Amino acid sequence: MITSIAHATIYVLNQDEALDFYKNKLGFEIGDDMKVEGGFRWLTVYPKSNSQLQLVLAEPKEGPMFNKEAAEKIRSLIAEGAFGAGVFETENCQQTYEELVAKGVEFIQPPTEQLYGVEAMGLDNSGNWFSLVQR
Amino acid sequence: MATNNKLKKVKAGRDHIADNFYNALSLSDMAQHAHISPYHFLRVFKDTYGETPNEFLIRLRVAHAKKLLITENHSVSEVCEHVGYSSLGSFSSLFLKQTGMAPTLYRRKLWALSAEPFCFPAQAIPACYARHFLGK
Numbered sequence: 698m699i700t701s702i703a704h705a706t707i708y709v710l711n712q713d714e715a716l717d718f719y720k721n722k723l724g725f726e727i728g729d730d731m732k733v734e735g736g737f738r739w740l741t742v743y744p745k746s747n748s749q750l751q752l753v754l755a756e757p758k759e760g761p762m763f764n765k766e767a768a769e770k771i772r773s774l775i776a777e778g779a780f781g782a783g784v785f786e787t788e789n790c791q792q793t794y795e796e797l798v799a800k801g802v803e804f805i806q807p808p809t810e811q812l813y814g815v816e817a818m819g820l821d822n823s824g825n826w827f828s829l830v831q832r
Numbered sequence: 833m834a835t836n837n838k839l840k841k842v843k844a845g846r847d848h849i850a851d852n853f854y855n856a857l858s859l860s861d862m863a864q865h866a867h868i869s870p871y872h873f874l875r876v877f878k879d880t881y882g883e884t885p886n887e888f889l890i891r892l893r894v895a896h897a898k899k900l901l902i903t904e905n906h907s908v909s910e911v912c913e914h915v916g917y918s919s920l921g922s923f924s925s926l927f928l929k930q931t932g933m934a935p936t937l938y939r940r941k942l943w944a945l946s947a948e949p950f951c952f953p954a955q956a957i958p959a960c961y962a963r964h965f966l967g968k
Binding site: 704706726729730731732733734735737739745746753755758760761762788 | 899
């Protein structure tokens with residue numbers, strides 16, 4: 698039986714810039730930030746109140762998984778907004794939305810009533826969408 | 833479950849711990865930043881986060897110590913100081929309790945696995961990621 702989700706990956710264009718965004722704009726905490734042999738940087742973040750699921754901020758680079766062409770393709774798809782980080786929960790969508798807008802976070806949909814709650818949709822600084830939901 | 837207002841207060845206390853774990857921190861320091869009494873802070877914190885403020889503090893310190901032991905060439909006493917402990921003895925026994933090995937043994941074991949100095953060995957991150965990004 699699977700009991701929980703520990704890590705999920707989001708591809709970003711630049712780990713330093715993504716870390717700045719997730720930490721200083723979204724208010725996430727750093728889980729791990731370690732240089733791993735082979736030039737890989739293991740970087741995870743999580744919302745301050747819940748560290749159970751951590752987001753791995755990874756850069757698509759030429760290496761064992763991607764050839765040069767594939768890495769470049771993924772980078773251009775990220776910038777086009779083809780990928781998403783998923784749903785982030787909030788106690789108050791409107792309030793969080795306003796806080797984030799004030800910090801310069803770009804939104805493609807303001808808080809909107811949905812069947813499951815109030816939802817806004819924003820973009821991280823790589824171009825990945827994330828959904829902000831109040832249930 | 834804490835009410836919204838109480839949750840905000842306890843979060844402020846938790847943020848204070850997360851931002852200052854490398855300093856000496858008492859329960860009353862933490863509670864002061866949350867603007868609630870130490871007893872209530874302890875109780876609401878445990879209810880909200882599933883661990884006591886002190887358990888959270890120890891977790892942050894040990895996690896940071898692990899990183900320093902592998903990625904920096906500090907002595908164990910320096911690492912102990914960096915993560916907010918004044919007594920090497922209590923740091924070592926906490927570390928041992930949390931990770932199952934003494935700080936020096938932890939360092940020796942992980943350094944032996946790493947192909948590059950001052951880098952985390954690929955074995956210390958989830959294997960799926962090592963395989964994906966490093967081909968190991």
